[in-house]
Amino acid sequence: MSDQTPASDTQPLLRPVRLGALELPNRVVMAPMTRARATNAGLTPTELHATYYTQRASAGLIVSEGTWVNQDAIGYIHVPGIYTDEQTAGWAEVTESVHAAGGRIVSQIGHLGAVSHPDHHGGRLPVGPSEVNPQETSFTPDGPKDTVTPRALTAAEIADTVRDYRKAAENARRAGFDGLEIHAQGSHLFAQFLNPRLNRRTDAYGGTSERRAQFLLDVVEAVGEVWGGERVGVKLSPYWNAGPAFTGDAETLADYDLLLKRLGDSDLAYLHLVGPAPGAHTDDTFTAFSRFRAHCRGAVVANLGFTQTTGNELLERRLADAVSFGEPFIANPDLVERFAHGHPLADGDRDTYYAGGAEGYTDYPPVAAS
Numbered sequence: 201m202s203d204q205t206p207a208s209d210t211q212p213l214l215r216p217v218r219l220g221a222l223e224l225p226n227r228v229v230m231a232p233m234t235r236a237r238a239t240n241a242g243l244t245p246t247e248l249h250a251t252y253y254t255q256r257a258s259a260g261l262i263v264s265e266g267t268w269v270n271q272d273a274i275g276y277i278h279v280p281g282i283y284t285d286e287q288t289a290g291w292a293e294v295t296e297s298v299h300a301a302g303g304r305i306v307s308q309i310g311h312l313g314a315v316s317h318p319d320h321h322g323g324r325l326p327v328g329p330s331e332v333n334p335q336e337t338s339f340t341p342d343g344p345k346d347t348v349t350p351r352a353l354t355a356a357e358i359a360d361t362v363r364d365y366r367k368a369a370e371n372a373r374r375a376g377f378d379g380l381e382i383h384a385q386g387s388h389l390f391a392q393f394l395n396p397r398l399n400r401r402t403d404a405y406g407g408t409s410e411r412r413a414q415f416l417l418d419v420v421e422a423v424g425e426v427w428g429g430e431r432v433g434v435k436l437s438p439y440w441n442a443g444p445a446f447t448g449d450a451e452t453l454a455d456y457d458l459l460l461k462r463l464g465d466s467d468l469a470y471l472h473l474v475g476p477a478p479g480a481h482t483d484d485t486f487t488a489f490s491r492f493r494a495h496c497r498g499a500v501v502a503n504l505g506f507t508q509t510t511g512n513e514l515l516e517r518r519l520a521d522a523v524s525f526g527e528p529f530i531a532n533p534d535l536v537e538r539f540a541h542g543h544p545l546a547d548g549d550r551d552t553y554y555a556g557g558a559e560g561y562t563d564y565p566p567v568a569a570s
């Protein structure tokens with residue numbers, strides 16, 4: 201590239217894109233990352249959160265860490281919520297600061313369901329689709345413990361939970377976010393409902409692939425009424441592997457093909473899709489995103505393990521509209537500038553990914569200052 205050539209001419213990652221009503225100046229999305237810095241009793245984001253996100257405001261779009269939609273949703277320590285006025289006010293400080301720095305930020309809202317633990321709920325069982333232990337590890341205030349058999353949500357409680365998602369969506373609007381992302385990836389509650397091994401229900405929320413998706417679709421509709429679908433995204437991980445339940449097998453992938461098609465009818469801003477972990481599946485990243493593309497009508501934000509080179513290649517091949525980066529954003533707040541100017545990337549300190557204060561959180565300098 202000559203000095204006169206803008207980096208966006210050679211790098212699709214640096215070109216603007218529109219995802220629904222969201223206008224991004226580049227296609228480098230900051231993936232949602234739980235960093236467990238809300239060390240206060242109210243699980244409220246603080247000035248430290250505002251500093252962290254503002255440092256990363258040059259991302260085309262920031263997706264906030266997953267935030268709880270109600271108390272039952274809680275499953276890790278020191279993760280902020282978005283169900284109280286105090287939490288909403290804390291988030292308002294974050295969005296104001298990000299906007300003042302020229303950035304855009306959507307709120308990721310979620311519920312850990314059966315992968316939570318009684319230790320988070322005063323001894324009460326966590327909730328799930330059915331009374332099936334996901335047999336995973338739960339992160340409790342006393343450290344990792346085995347998950348337990350959850351209590352199945354009743355149909356009335358599902359309706360209450362949909363209302364809680366709607367309330368969280370309203371709070372996110374009041375807090376000044378630019379949009380909303382529904383956390384349906386990994387082993388979280390929606391993924392549990394989508395999973396035939398964990399969802400053994402015989403009501404309107406289980407029994408067939410369509411019905412297992414109904415809870416998620418109810419929430420998409422409810423939050424869409426608050427935001428307009430064109431400001432709502434959904435994060436899904438069809439290839440997720442965890443415990444005996446999440447296997448990313450042919451049946452799972454076929455279910456997700458159907459789900460991607462159905463979500464296309466909701467005219468969402470984007471689907472945020474997680475591909476296979478490198479070497480973990482016979483489908484490689486490009487095969488996976490070709491498959492997703494074939495089933496998605498709308499915009500796709502691609503995730504998992506991308507580098508500057510593979511991200512540009514995926515976009516060049518039109519297999520996604522934007523690419524999200526998680527870990528690379530931890531130690532490289534100016535990731536977009538590093539891509540633009542070919543600066544090397546710094547490595548993050550894993551010991552401070554999920555714990556600590558400013559250390560390993562807001563103390564990674566941009567290239568210009570290092």
Ligand SMILES: Cc1cc2nc3c(=O)[nH]c(=O)nc-3n(C[C@H](O)[C@H](O)[C@H](O)COP(=O)(O)O)c2cc1C
Pocket residue numbers: 231232233234235265266308383385435474503504505506524525526527528553554
């Ligand atoms: C520290 C950390 C916390 C994460 N927390 C969340 C989260 O709250 N919500 C979510 O959807 N994904 C979460 N993820 C997954 C990332 O969004 C992303 O899918 C993953 O890091 C893969 O992208 P990468 O290879 O670019 O890092 C987290 C990942 C990391 C490393």
